[in-house]
Amino acid sequence: MTEITKEASQTVTVSLTSNYHRHHSIFSLTVKESRPILTLTSSSQASIEIDSLHEDLDFYSTITRTHFEETNADLFRSTLEPVEKALRDAKMDKSSIHEIVLIGGSTRIPKVQKLLQNFFHGKELNKSINPDEAVAYGAAVQAAILTGDQSEDVKDLLLLDVAPHSLGIETAGGVMTALITRNTTIPTKQTQIFTIYSYDQSSGIVTELVRFDPKNLTKQTETMATSSNKQFGVDIKVFEGDHSLTRDNHLLGYFTLSGILLVSDSVPQIEITFDIDENGILNVSAMDKTSQRENKITVTNDKGRLSQSDI
Structure with a gap:
């Protein structure tokens, strides 16, 4: 162009x-x-x-x-990158692939087909499906399965959806700590325990969390011992992405858990749960195990979708 x-x-x-x-x-x-x-x-x-x-x-x-x-040589070669990534994510080797299905109009380009065939050591490409219709066909099959269709075409099919990116929270140092890793089959529910790493003494607001490690509580115990506050609040920031730092990922939302109790000679334990259902709706909850105080947020997967009024 x-x-x-x-x-x-x-x-x-x-x-x-x-x-x-x-x-x-x-x-x-x-x-x-x-x-x-x-x-x-x-x-x-x-x-x-x-x-x-x-x-x-x-x-x-x-x-x-x-x-x-x-x-377009560089552009064509770059089309193999997502293929390699898909194999790595699936923990599969090229030799494990039974069929190579072409999807998208650009797969009609002879050079793209040649590169793909060479990548798979000369394996024949499956051109039985119209590449312009393949995605729509797959979406229709998924819709049928999700709505409980029992017709002959789909009754024996098992279609598993996965989380396209890791989901987690921000911990000490702006680190992305994933609770649900990329390509995890959904629905899924994962829980981890976190504790206070640092806080603002004047406000009693927790500024950093870390994973709770019962074998290494020295830093956390020292943090609590110097505190004059008996209650804390913490902002739970929920991110989506596969980078190691949250600044490079996408902020989905955040909420505050207040009323975290400080008990002498102990470290607060904050139980954080990520629960994502078959529709891609994510529920994130945080609970202080001492006070049983809890708060949560719901993140819907509706980006780019039509509203009921649009439909």
Whole structure:
């Protein structure tokens, strides 16, 4: 797209001065440029013909499959990265794959198919499913299973959903401490115990948490021994992401657990539970095991979905 746009811009350099006309022309080029790409999946050369690209100027050009593949070589090679990642996440080897199904219109590009086939040591690619319809087909099957459809097409299928990213809280040093790791099958429920690492003496607000370790309580005991407060509050920050630091992950929400009791010669134990259901709805709760005080938050997985009124 960039190279063709550059060529088109050179053709109409003088005329494409205003932002409106420039953006309008590039939009027209973008829409029409997908046609030669489709042509190159079955032909060695494609023509680009755009009448009235701008005012009374027409644009004509040709592109060969060889030039197209050379120009996009880095992009095509990058398509193997998610394939490698999927194998690592599944803890599987290339030889364990029974079928290689192509999904998405770009998998029609011969160079992409060749790279993929070479990656799997020459294994034949499965082209029996329309790549433009594969995702929609899979979504329809999942919808049928979730709604309890008992038809012959889906009754023997078991479809397991997973958490696409790790889910956890922020602990001392801004560290992302995951309770549910990426690719965990859902629904799932995980609980861990945390304790106070540092706090604001004047406000009694806990500033950092760490995992509770009964074998190593020296730091936590010292923290509590110097406190003049008998109750604490803590902000539980819930994050999604796979980076080691929360600043690089996505904040889903936060809530405050107040009334954490300080008992002499003991360390507070805060039980945090992540519970995610089959619909991807996440419930996070925190409870002080001494006072039994509890608070929670619900995070819904509705980003990008249509509302009832939209439907």
